[in-house]
Amino acid sequence: MNTIHPQPVIQVRKDKSISRGEFLSLLRTYNCFCEDKKNLQLTYYDNNGKMVLEGLLDISWGVHQPIRLQMNDEKSTPSSRAIQSPDPVTNKRGMTRWGELDNLCNIAEQEEEAEQEVEEQETTQQLVFESSTLKPKRNREPESSNLIRTRSDASLVKMRVKDQAVSAAQKARRHRFSINGHFYNYKTSIFTPTKGFVTTVRINSTLTTQEVIALLLQKFKIENDPNDFALYVVHASEEKKKLKRTAFPLWERLLHGPSRKIVKIFLMDKDAEEISIDVAQYIKFELPVLEAILQKLNEEEEKHIRNTHLRYKVEKTSLIRQLQRRMIVRAETSV
Incomplete structure (x- = not known):
């Protein structure tokens, strides 16, 4: 084994x-x-x-x-009809989370619509309703033969659906994937x-x-x-x-x-x-110190260049002298 x-x-x-x-x-x-x-x-x-x-x-x-974020991920995408007309029973969120849309531009548009709905809802809810009858409070008036019109059940359900849509939109914004707090936005992707x-x-x-x-x-x-x-x-x-x-x-x-x-x-x-x-090792020094170091390095570089030129000049002169001597000896031998 x-x-x-x-x-x-x-x-x-x-x-x-x-x-x-x-x-x-x-x-x-x-x-x-x-x-x-x-x-x-x-x-x-x-x-x-x-x-x-x-x-x-x-x-x-x-x-x-700059980096570019993807428009969507690999999650399944529902139909646009289901997104635009949420059902309070089958789609309680009223809006799908990021990554479930084919085009995130629709998300931004739905967020704007949700914000408008919130403003309208705040305006509507300025009236304080009684807890027992859900009718708006009013000043006591003498009894009249005309009845006060109350809110229908359908309108209350509609308001509840809007509330769910707004809360789902806010939840979707909180759970979107981000890099150091930067969420995807089709305008700033x-x-x-x-x-x-x-x-x-x-x-x-x-x-x-x-x-x-x-x-x-x-x-x-x-x-x-x-x-x-x-x-x-x-x-x-x-x-x-x-x-x-x-x-x-x-x-x-x-x-x-x-x-x-x-x-x-x-x-x-x-x-x-x-x-x-x-x-x-020089990066963390102050600017005057770096300038002095740079000047010192330039001086050493110039000195090294001068010494190199001088050394090659001496070698060149010595080589020329050796060639001249050999040429003179060869000329005397030939005569």
């Missing part, structure tokens, strides 16, 4: 591997740090002898290009997320960078091409490094440690500039 043995060495990158003991030590440290937030802890399992991590990966938004806003996506360590990006965009119903974005590892020192398409973000999170104050993973535009550690 064949038995599957766990990997003694775990490949976390193409150019990096760690032992099983190092992996378990990193995982214990990570989960101890996230002890107060159990949902952020990582788990692992053996998949045919291969170690697989699983858990939530937190990603910060850092894109500059293109926007740029707030920089630094953190979201999470559940993945495992077998997913590559591009697969994680595609999963994140799918979660938020974004139409942009995943190839337009990239994941960057940003350190507290402002060092910024782009993850390769074939890298595994969950392994990178584990290797860089659990502290989000030290290292964060950002979703950025694919052409965002990387910042090396040599440049990052």
Whole structure:
């Protein structure tokens, strides 16, 4: 009987591997740090002898290009007739939730109609009704042979249906999917997320960078091409490094440690500039200090250029002298 043995060495990158003991030590440290937030802890399992991590990966938004939200999702869409004429029995909500319409422009129109109905209802309800007869209060008058007209049951049912439609519309607005509070609106469906806003996506360590990006965009119903974005590892020192398409973000999170104050993973535009550690060490300095450093670097550059020119000039002069001597010796020998 064949038995599957766990990997003694775990490949976390193409150019990096760690032992099983190092992996378990990193995982214990990570989960101890996230002890107060159990949902952020990582788990692992053996998949045919291969170690697989699983858990939530937190990603910060850092894109500059606008993103486009989808008009609808994959949920079933009812007919427009059922939407426009809700039945108080079969369709008690009076309005379907976001994602159940073919065109979200209809949602905006229905919201405007609902707001108008609310205004009309507030105007109608300015009259205070008696709890027993549902008739509007009035001043005591002498008895008359004419009867006061009361509200019919049909009008009360109609008002109840309107109330249900308005409450359903408000509930639908509350439950719509959003990115940092931005709900879909057909007038503002293109926007740029707030920089630094953190979201999470559940993945495992077998997913590559591009697969994680595609999963994140799918979660938020974004139409942009995943190839337009990239994941960057940003350190507290402002060092910024782009993850390769074939890298595994969950392994990178584990290797860089659990502290989000030290290292964060950002979703950025694919052409965002990387910042090396040599440049990052100067970023937090004040402007006068940076100007002095830049002046010093320019002076060193000019000095290095002068020394290089002088060295090549000396080498060139020496080579010319050697050629001249050989030409003189050859001329004397020929004579």
